[in-house]
Amino acid sequence: MPTLTKLYSMHEASQHNTKNDCWIVIDGKVYDVSTYLDDHPGGDDVLLEVTGKDAKEAFEDAGHSQDARELMETFCIGELESSMPELPELKISTNKEPANLAQRLKDIPVQYWAVPVAVVGVSLITGFFYLRRK
Known part of the structure; x- marks a missing residue:
């Protein structure tokens, strides 16, 4: 046996x-x-x-x-055991992203959006004055 x-x-x-x-x-x-x-x-x-x-x-x-x-x-x-090796347990994050764009933009620190907004603003004003002279 x-x-x-x-x-x-x-x-x-x-x-x-x-x-x-x-x-x-x-x-x-x-x-x-x-x-x-x-x-x-x-x-x-x-x-x-x-x-x-x-x-x-x-x-x-x-x-x-x-x-x-x-x-x-x-x-x-x-x-x-000849089975597949054990995989570590995955932890699922419960952090939820804000649903709308406005809320997501509010959550971005000022340092990340202030300079691009300033560049776009200056470009628009410069373009407006340039076109007005013609």
Whole structure:
């Protein structure tokens, strides 16, 4: 009879990120290495650096032996869910824009509309006097 494999989400694995509760993920498998921290040849800080994260790159870069890989299997507690990665929750802004143009213009600070209005005003007055001379 096949044994059932426990599935964990990456979010769930990331919650186990302390010295007393240390999980790592390598190649889609979840490992609880809490009891191995003191025995790890590279020191516990190496494991704590990748706890609650995908540690595949760090594991492969260290060049572990076949014995280390076999020992690692004793700490396997399940597999990572193969579903899509969890997306962060989006927050929807409740700020509503003013409905009409007049209100939107009132909300714009004076420094943004005073100079363009002055330029248009001077242009109109200059144009009016120029046309009046003809």
